Amino acid sequence: MEYIYGAMLLHKAGKDITSDALKATLSAAGIKVDDSRVKATAAALKDVDVEKVISETQIASAAAPAAAAPAEASGEAASEAPAKEEPKAAADEEVSEGLGALFG
Numbered sequence: 311m312e313y314i315y316g317a318m319l320l321h322k323a324g325k326d327i328t329s330d331a332l333k334a335t336l337s338a339a340g341i342k343v344d345d346s347r348v349k350a351t352a353a354a355l356k357d358v359d360v361e362k363v364i365s366e367t368q369i370a371s372a373a374a375p376a377a378a379a380p381a382e383a384s385g386e387a388a389s390e391a392p393a394k395e396e397p398k399a400a401a402d403e404e405v406s407e408g409l410g411a412l413f414g
Contacts, residue, residue: 312341313351321360328352 316335317327325331329345329352336343 312336312339313347316341317351317355318360327355327360 313332313336316332316339319335320327320331329349332352333343333345333348336348
């Protein structure tokens with residue numbers, strides 16, 4: 311994850327995301343750098359429009375609260391759930407009593 315964070319930092323600073331720049335950024339942060347991971351990350355991000363990915367992510371994040379609205383409706387159903395769980399608790403007590411008989 312730190313490799314992506316380093317790449318994002320380079321992007322924010324207006325620098326090109328190259329293996330050398332990413333390695334220098336991670337080293338400056340005190341991270342032990344794996345050269346193969348640095349090269350793979352830089353190569354993977356070579357043709358990526360980072361600004362576009364960020365904007366798409368922000369759109370998806372803005373849509374998340376709209377998806378949470380149905381969860382509020384399920385809050386009413388959640389108030390009924392404890393009533394259904396009470397018999398289950400009784401069943402757990404019965405099991406405990408049965409185990410107590412086995413182990414004295």
